[in-house]
Amino acid sequence: MTAYFRPLVQHGPARPEDAHPLAGGALWFTHAEALRREGPAEPIPAAEIPGDVLARLTAARAPVAGLDMGQPQIMGIVNVTPDSFSDGGQHYAHDAALAAVQQMVAAGVAILDIGGESTRPGAAEVPEAEEIARTAPVIASIRALTGLPISIDTRKAAVARAAIDAGADLVNDVSGLTFDPALAPYCAGAGLPVCVMHAQGDPETMQDDPRYGDVLLEVYDFLETRIAALEAAGIPRARILADPGIGFGKSQAHNLTLLKNLSLFHGLGCPVLLGVSRKAFIGRIGGEPQAARRAPGSIAVGLAALAQGVQILRVHDVPETVQALRLWQAVR
Structure with missing residues (x-):
């Protein structure tokens, strides 16, 4: 067993x-x-x-996209979409996206994550050409503004290629690089770091009725299987981030089980990235129906995750989270 x-x-x-x-x-x-x-x-x-398991749990993680994985890092979310669950339309215009980036950089963000396709529950797929038109010009402008690493949040090889050509450094795929069979070979050939996330189903249907026998171990097994497949495709484990996919095909009970047991995922031998910012379960538990007002709950969950060794927090509210992180580190 x-x-x-x-x-x-x-x-x-x-x-x-x-x-x-x-x-x-x-x-x-x-x-x-x-x-x-x-x-x-x-x-x-x-x-x-x-x-072998102890070695994975204890080994220092190599830098990813130039980021030190020996200390917590904050990834700022910039959705250049009209329909993302929390900030849809807020950064859709080019200048608005750049203004948000400048605020995040000034606050001390470590890496920026640019997405052109909403993956909120019920969201439909965006055509490749539209996704490229949304993301590549913004990434090029961000690259002209800052030397910070940039992540492209996409499931598609063509979008990733355009983003990397524009100046991005990392590919963050909510499908765990299973949606587009061309994406893993492209990332391997280009020597790119990737983030592999777990999701049950696709964004359009994932929250209809998610079910698991054991959500914690099934998510772990999926990530381990995908990481092994990516290694076989030519992407070394040292260039892979693992994300348990909070809210992607998971009920509130599933989310809480994963959050209580996050330290298990260090057994994958990869840095762990966590995205909980403003998600629906935070609103339900915290009693806040408006997603944009869920920073306190998002930060509370994020700090609990850092206490289990999570290396990267993916957040909307960068200034507030950076401030909280600095105080958390000071008292510890």
């Missing part, structure tokens, strides 16, 4: 001699939770974790 090992993450200078670093960073663990599809979870000493 397959076992999975979730480190029980701790922090601080009172660190036992037998503690292991989490992903080579400042967090550490002495014990883990052994998980199986059948039977209860079992706490075990870290010494009982199989050697």
